[in-house]
Amino acid sequence: MNRINNAEKIDKMRKVIILLLAVMCAGVVFGQQQKVAVYVTGAEEGINDFVGAYLVNAIVNSTNYQAVERTADFLKELNKEQGYQRTGAVDDQQLSKLGKQFGVQLVCVAKVGKMGGKYFVSARLIDVETGTVKISTPPVSFTTKDVEKSCETIATSLTTNNPKDPKGHKVAIYVTGATEEGVNDFIGAYLVDDIVNGTDYQAVERTGDFLKELSKEQGYQRTGAVDDQQLSKLGKQFGVQLICVAKVSKMDGKQFVSARLIDVETATVKNSTKPVIFTTEDVKKSCAFLVVQLIPRNPTDPEAQYKLGVIYYNVKEYTEAVKWFRKSAEQGSVRGQYGLGIMYYDGYGVEKNYDEAVKWFRKSEKQGNTSAQNALGVMYESGYGVKKNYNEAVKWYRKSAEQGNADAQNNLGRMYEFGEGVKKDKVQAIEWYKKAAKQGQETAISNLKILGITSY
Secondary structure: OOOOOHHHHHHHHHHHHOOOOOOOOOOOOOOOOOOEEEEEEEOOOOOOHHHHHHHHHHHHHHOOOEEOOOOHHHHHHHHOOHHHHOOOOOHHHHHHHHHHOOOOOEEEEEEEEEOOEEEEEEEEEEEOOOOOOEEOOOEEEOOOOOOOHHHHHHHHHHHHHOOOOOOEEEEEEEEEEOOOHHHHHHHHHHHHHHHHHOOOOOEOHHHHHHHHHHOOHHHHHHHOOOOHHHHHHHHHHHOOOOOEEEEEEEEOOOOEEEEEEEEEEOEEEEEOOOOEOOOOOOOHHHHHHHHHHHOOOOOOHHHHHHHHHHHHHHHHOOOHHHHHHHHHHHHHHHHHHHHHHHHHHOOOOOOOOOHHHHHHHHHHHHOOHHHHHHHHHHHHHOOOOOOOHHHHHHHHHHHOOOOOHHHHHHHHHHHHHOOOOOOOOOOHHHHHHHHHHOOOOHHHHHHHHHHHOOOO
């Protein structure tokens, strides 16, 4: 069996930085039940019905909402409108109007799309009274086998997150120039999610609405081109102060997205971003970066600082990532401390310094961070920033593993397999590998296969 090198082990630790919870439960949303109309759009025949049914079921099971499936009713009314007949586009204001007509307080709009051969569903909760997005979710992938689980994830996010009290500028999202089927929908959904949940601004996805109005103009019909003056005019018509225009393009086989923020009153560009490369796997990270470039923020809360560091880390803006991890760490954030330790370990945005990495891992570990405990195990096993000591490595791996950290479980299994810091024990090695493998830890799965074990 080949030795698992340190770079591979630390890469498992590094994953923790780039994973942010899509759902951050924050208690009861509203004091009493509200009626929600569910409207599903964008899917192939049959998929909408399944998604709608599962969403209604998941929302009804919440203690805070009543839900009714109204896709057919919405479509019946929308088909009466010439604009919808021509483009198939529908905006939040139209849905808000229909919500009032149907006697509900909220409209759950689920958008189903396909990108890279995979199905995704995202959703937003529209306040019927104001026509604004209260809560949104990023797209969640699903198959016909696990659509129920994906809908439960969406519903949980919509019904357990604290809704915004929108006070900031209203931003209309307009995405243009897609290179593959479904890309515009996903970028629009992620931009709305990042603006609604990450800034003080309100956001509405208006791509369809813009296209509906632009299609009336002969110049657009002839060339497909649109300028900022036209968009500014439409922005005033739609009652927004800003327009976020995202442009998707392709060059040398790679996909790029850039964005600009237009001030509707002056028809000038307030902010713009450089093009960011993205794939179907990391489009969310790219959109988050676009938003922080367009709408700069200067958070003082340590967790918000950490999240901002993650956004910069994900697009390899390491100097900025270090800046925000440090601000977070110095205020005592357990995740900020761990993140800063990783930056010193890798030498990203700072000069590589194992002593500093150990220092910040220790601070994070003292607050119970199992990833930091696992990291200390790696440092002792490797002799990075500390004297090599297999016994100490086992101590930290065990402390983390016993709390359920999959990477530590794999590492502890390896120590048992090779008898480092503990007596060689194949049975114990397999037991810890299996614990890690059950959580999807890929190296543990590989280690079990090398040992001839495929079931766990």
